[in-house]
Amino acid sequence: MIEIAGVSILVALFIPTLLDGVERKIRARIHSRIGPPILQTWYDVLKLFGKDFFVPANAVHTVMLLFMSLAIQILLIGYTCIAVVAPITPYDLVVIAVLAIISQAAFISIPLTIANPFSIIGASREIVLMLVNEGAFLALVGLYAYYTGITAFSSIGGASPTLYTLLTIFALYIFSYVASSRIPFDIAEAEPEIASGLLIELSGPLLGVFLYTLHLKRFFFKLFASLLLLALFIKTGALLLASSIVLTIVLWLVYAVIANILGRSRVDLASITLLKAYLVIIALSVLGYFLEV
C-alpha cells in the first residue's frame, strides 16, 4: 500500500509541471499556434534553477517563505497520498484542510515581503480573493464532513452521493479553479496591468521555486476535490487515489480550455461574483440537506 502511495507522490510531484506544458500546448492550439514542446515548462523550471541565486533587496524573508511554502506543498501532497491508502489519523481530512490553508497563507505572504508597489498590489489583490475563496473552502470542507461524516479517508465507506454533497464538491472545484490563479482569477499577477504583480522581483531559482510551488498547488486542490468526489463511489483507498490522479489530469486539461475562453476579471468584480456564487451553492446545498435530496 505504501508503495502505491510512494509512486503516487512521485507522480504528483512530476506531473503538475508536465501538465503545465500540456496546458501551454492546448493554449497554443486554441490560439492557432504550434506552441512549445510539452516538456517546455520543465525545461524552464530547470533553467531557472541553473541561474544565479539573486535575492531582491531587503527580502530575506521572501526566501524563507518561498521554501517554506514549497515544503508545505510537498508535505501536503505526500500526506494526502499516504492518508488515502493508509490512514494516519482519524482526522486526516481536517489535517489536510489546515495544511492547505497554511500553505496558501505562506504562499501569499511571499509578495508582501518585497518592497515593490506592484508586488504589494498583487499581494493585496490575492488577499481579497483569498478571503472569499479560502473562507468558502473551510465552509465547504466542514459541510462535506458534516453531511458524510467523513473526517478521514478510512471512513469513506460511509459516504453516499446525494445532491447536496455533490453541490458541495462542485463548489470545491470552483475553489480549486480560483486557487489555481488562472484567468479570470489571475488578477494578482496580471502582467499587463501590474507588471506581473507578485512575481515582479523574483528571478532565477526563486522564480523557479515559486512556479513549481504554484504547479503543485494547482494539482493538489484539484486532486483534493477529486478525492472527495470519487470517495462517494470508490471505496478502495489505492483505487481511489489512482482514479483521483487520473481525474485531476483530465480536469487540468478542462481548466486549460476554460482559461482560454475567458478574460481577466477585476479584484472587486471577481470577489463579489465569487462570493455570490459560493453563497448560492452553499444555500442550495444546506437546503438540499434539510429536504434530504
Place this chain on the structure above:
Amino acid sequence: MVNKQIIDNYRELALSLGASDFAHSGDTVYIVVDRERLRGLAEALYWKKNCYFRTCAATDETKINGFLALYHIFGDDRNGLNIVVKTYTEPNNPVIPSISDIVPAADWCELEAYDLVGVEFSGRKLYRFMLPPTWPKGLYPLRKDTPYNYRPGLPVSGERISESPVSAVVPVGPYHPALHEPEYFELYVEGEKVVDVKYRGFHVHRGIEKLAETRMTYQQINFLAERICGICGFEHSVCYAQTVEKAAKIDVPERALFIRSIVLEVERIHSHLLWIGVAAHLLGYDTGFMHSWRIRELVMYLAELLTGSRKTYGINLIGGVRKDINEEKKKKILETLELVEKDFKKLVDTMLGVPELVKRLKGTGILPREEARKLSVVGPVARGSGLDRDIRRDLPYAAYSYAEFKVPVYDDGDNLSRLLVRVDEVLGSISIIRQLLDQLPRGEIMAEDIEIPEGRIATSSVEAPRGENVHFIITGRGKPYRWRIRAPTYQNIPALKIMLEGENLADAPLTIASIDPCFSCTDRIYVIRGGNRYRMILPRRY
C-alpha cells in the same frame, strides 16, 4: 467647394474682432490678428463658431519679416474649413497672450512653442515640456539661428518620482508591459482607485522638424514623414505630400489619389486589428489577441502586395505615388478582404460574448462629450465620446469623395465605445477599398510638373487610425521653411487625466491603451544615438 456665405461670415467675424488681414484659399481661411485681440478671436472661433482646435505652430520668421509668428489652426469640420490665425511678436520681447484657459486644447502646443521657439505666453504657467530639464535657457532649437547639429553638453539627470503624503504612487513607465514605448505615467492611488495622474512624455524627442527644415529636400521628406510612426507612417507621408501639393497647387493624378486612399485604408485595418489584439491582451484574453493578429497578418500581406513592403511603404511622393495597382493585384486584394471580413466578424462576435471583457470595457475610462469637445480630441476617442468628426468626410482628401461610408459615433465615452468605433471602422475600411478598386480610374500615377514656390502656406489633415494628423507648411527654397506635425496622440493624451481619475487601477492600462497611443508619433523621433556619438539616418536622395 465652401459656401461663399460661410466665408463672408468668417470675414465679418474676424474684422469685427479686430483682425488686420483676412484671406481665403481653397478650404483654408487665413486671419492675421494683433496680440491684444487674439484671445477674443480664439474664443469666438472655439466657442461661438464651434470650431475644433487642431494645433498651433510657432515660427521663426526673422529672416522673412523680422518677427516670430504663431499660427493657431482651428477647424470648422461641419463646413469643411481650416482657419489659420496668425499673430506676430517681436523676437526681443516674444510675448503672446495664452489662449489655453479659453481653448484647453492649446495647452501642449503653447508649451512646445515656448520650449522650441522661445515664444512666451502671458497669463499661464510655463515649464519645460519637451526638452530635458537641464537644457540651457535661451537656446531654442527651432529658431533659424540654431544650427541643426548643435548639441549642448547636457549633464545626465534623472527626474524623481513624486511623493505624496496621502496617496500611493504607482509608476507606469518608462518601461512597463502595457506601454510599448518609453513614456511615463504617475498614478496616485488610494486602494485601487486612481485619484490623480501625471504624465511625462517626450523622452525621445529628436527634432524631426528641424531635420527636415535644414537637411532634406521636399521629396526626401516624404520618407522621413513616413518614419514618424511605425504603424501609421503612410498617413504622415500622405499628409505631408498633400500639404506641399496644396501649397504649391500641384494637380495630382486621380489614379494616384485612389491608390493613396486604398493604402491608407489598408493601414487603418491593420492598425485597428493590432489595437484590438492589444486590448484583448490587456484584458487577459490572449485568444482574442492571437486571432486578431492572425487576421492582421493577411492585411500585412496586402500591404506588401500593394507597396512591396509590409510597413514603411515608401511609395508616396509629392505629386503622386510610385507603385501602381494592376488587375491581378485587384483580384488578390478582393479575395483577401473577403477572408479578413469573415474572420474579423467571427472574432468580434466571440470577443463581445466574453462576459469579463464586456464588464471591464463598459463604463470604464469615461470621457464625457463636453470634455472631449473642450480638448478637441480626435479619431476614435472623439467618435467614442459622441463627437461626429472624421476628416475623410468633413474635409475630403485623396479619393474619399468617391466612396460612401458611415462615420461610427457612440455616445457613452467609455472603453467599449472606443472599441466599437474601431470595429465599425475596420468593416467601413473594407467597404471603402472595395468601392475604390471598383472605380479605380485609368491614367498616370505621378504629376509631370512639380514646382514648389517659396513663401506659400498650407495646412492639411489626414484621418489616421488614431485620429487626424495635421501638417502645416511654409514653403522654402528646395525644402520647407517650416514644417509642423501634429500627431493624433498629441491631442488625445491630455484627455487621459479625465479618463483615469476615479478609475480602478486595474483598468488604467486598458484606458491608456484605449486612445491607441503612439508615443513615437507624438515625440517625432529620428536622430539616433549609436555608441558614443549621434548618428543621423538620412534616406537616400531621391
